[in-house]
Amino acid sequence: MEGEQRDTASRSSPFTSYAGPPPPPWAGEDLGAHHHPTGTRFAVRSPHATAVHLCLFTGDAEQRLPMSRTGDVWSFHVPHVRPGQRYAYRAEGPYAPAHDRWFDPAKLLVDPYAQELDRRFTYDPRLATHGADTADLVPRAIVPEPFDAHCEQPLFRPGRLVYELNVRGFTMRHPDVPPEQRGTLAALAHPAVVAHLRKLRVGAVELMPITAAIDERHLPPLGLVNAWGYNPVAPMALDPRLVPGGVAELRAIVAALREAGIGVILDLVFNHTGESDAHGPTLSLRGLDPDAYARGPHGELINDTGTGNTLNFADPHVRALTLATLRHFARCGVDGFRFDLAAVLGRGPGFDPAAPIFAEIAADPLLSTRVLIAEPWDPGPGGYQLGRFPDAWLEWNDRYRDDVRRFWRGDGSAGVLATRLCGSADVFAAGRSVNFAAAHDGFTLRDVATYAHRENWANGEGNRDGHADEVSWTDPDPNAAARAMLGTLFASLGTPMLTAGDEFGRTQGGNNNAYCQDELSWLDWEGRDRALEDYIAALAAARAGSRLEDVTLLDEADWRALDGEPMTPERWRQADGFELRLPGVTVRVDRATRAVTITRT
Structure with missing residues (x-):
């Protein structure tokens, strides 16, 4: 991997002359904006810049202050600046894209350590045009209010239900939520929403990205937007449309959900930024520290993410930013994190289960207590790493998804389904599998049994995007198929994950x-299938009332055929179902009747 490796521990802090409190002890956490009684100190890393200016905003008026340099860090202490102040940076230096240098003082740059922004990102070609000033386009960071962290132990425990949701789409059409709250994080604490979550016995909501993202450049000409948020710019900067109250709102909603017995897991993107490939916009890291991106032997950006750029986790400064982000959100009270395309975290350049970031998280007294969930693949070479993450991590299990679908489609075996139902011991140590039949990425659960092929024409890419070979089919009774897959999910050992709306039959018209x-992602609360919803609630109650939430290892399993006789190899080869008898509970799976039952014994 090209790019210099720098050891910041050997350099003195840029704030040694500051008379206030010392910088935080963690690597990287002396960066960003930190308010103290005498003012605010600003610090940003830009090792190849020849000059960096701090830009303070009063309305649209911009004041530029030249920053001083110590090592690779540029800093400025501004007296009397208080929380709420808008700011950004401009950096000068060589502009040589062929050599990974993108300096352009016309570009307003977001602090990589920003926590809040005053507006959303909006794509404009000027963001990628050298010499075009972008002060009217780029959000300003906001100096944050200091807060006292109360980092309680995670409420969520593996084995409980993870409920994946898109914050905006979840409540945009909810009739009980006030219009001004719809589509925001605050809506999750509304009594009607909490009642729904408790009805399903949700252990934790897993929030699709709530940090600020930018649309991919091909979307605006098509009249489309990035609705999911997996194209971020600064990793801890909250999206002001989703979280208009900033960090204080996040902390309040996390606390309110915790009071209701529901944990919060954040889906975070550390594998790339929205600055994209060589033709993408200059918004933050690209204009300050482009070595943060992995580069090939000829200086080209590496595209292990399918987005045009990939963050370089061999660089200790990338890891420091990641760790600082995780600590920040942990201090906001969240239970844990789901890592998008998490194989990138272990690349340096090839994937290593003992990669430094995993050891650094494990050694951190705060982060080591959080729930850690990997999406254990990326599109790069050798990117499929299911089962290879550290033992303390949970992992999304796509083999579970596909094998459950195949069984209920009619071409999967009962023996393979039994392996998946028992926690996929052929892949994982006990208890590490996150089981799901559908997720945000791919067909909805109802569409799995409705569409044999994707219908993505509205995306403007000629129906070439999305998974071309999803396990799906056109079922004469898609509702029965959905019930069977959901029954299997709640009867399985491991951690079940349900995507919001799949409990009442949401559809995307075949768009995967x-x-x-x-x-299309706004849930139809008025038109939901209430019978299916009640069925899922009953399944959740049956799971909670049995041992299934807590069993990680089958030490007393008794496998029976549907006629009650013991299973044999021949019976397994021909079986259309089975019974799993455990102390206190029996799970019965019958493909012929599309039935999965959980019975306490």
């Missing part, structure tokens, strides 16, 4: 890549 379809 709806990242750019905003209204």
Whole structure:
């Protein structure tokens, strides 16, 4: 991997002359904006810049202050500046894209350590045009209010239900939520929403990205937007449309959900930024520290993410930013994190289960207590790493998804389904599998049994985007198929994950890549299938009332055929179902009747 490796521990802090409190002890956490009684100190890393200016805003008026340099860090202490102040940076230096240098003082740059922004990102070609000033386009960071962290132990425990949701789409059409709250994080604490979550016995909501993202440049000409948020710029900067109250609102909603017995897991994107490939916009890291991106032998950006650029986790400064982000959100009270395309975290350049970031998280007294969930793949070479993450991590299990679908489609075996139902011991150590039949990425659960092929024409890419070979089919009774898959999910050992709306039959009309379809992701609360919803609630209650939430290892399993006789190899080869008898509970799976039952014994 090209790019210098720098050891910041050997350099003195840029704030050694500051008379206030010392910088935080963690690597990287002396960066960003930190308010103290005498003012605010600003610090940003830009090792190849020849000059960096701090830009303070009063309305649209911009004041530029030259920053001083110590090592790779530029800093400025501004007396009397208080929380709420808008700011950004401009950096000078060589502009040589062929050599990974993108300095352009016309570009307003967001602090990589920003926590809040005053507006959303909006794509404009000027963002990628050298010499075009972008002060009217780029959000300003906001100096944050200091807060006292109360980091309680995670409420969520593996084995409980993870409920994945898109914050905006979840409540945009909810009739009980006030219009001004719809589509925001605050709506999750509304009594009607909490009642729904408790009805399903949700252990934790897993929030699709709530940090600020930018539309991919091909979307605006098509009249489309990025509705999912997996194209971020600064990793801890909250999206002001989703979280208009900023960090204080996040902390309040996390606390309110915790009071209701519901944990919060954040889906975070550390594998790339929205600055994209060599033709993308200059918004933050690209204009300050482009070595943060992995580069090939000829200086080209590496595209292990399918987005045009990939963050370089061999760089200790990338890891420091990641760790600082995780600590920040942990201090906001969240239970844990789901890592998008998490194989990138272990690349340096090839994937290593003992990669430094995993050891650094494990050694951190705060982060080591959080729930850690990997999406254990990326599109790069050798990117499929299911089962290879550290033992303390949970992992999304796509083998579970596909094998459950195949069984209920009619071409999967009972023996394979039994392996998946028992926690996929052929892949994982006990208890590490996150089981799901559908997720935000791909067909909805109802569409799995409705569409044999994707219908992504509205995305403007000629129906070439999204998974081309999803396990799906056109079922004469898609509702029965959905019930069977959901029954299997709640009867399985491991951690079940349900995507919001699948409990009441949401559809995307066969679109299996709806990242750019905003209204298509809005849940139809008025038209929901209440019978299916009640069925799922009953399944959740049956799971909670049995041992299934807590069993990680089958030490007393008794496998029976549907006629009650013991299973044999021949019976397994021919079986259309089975019974799993455990102390206190029996799970029965019958393909012929599309039935999965959980019975306490």
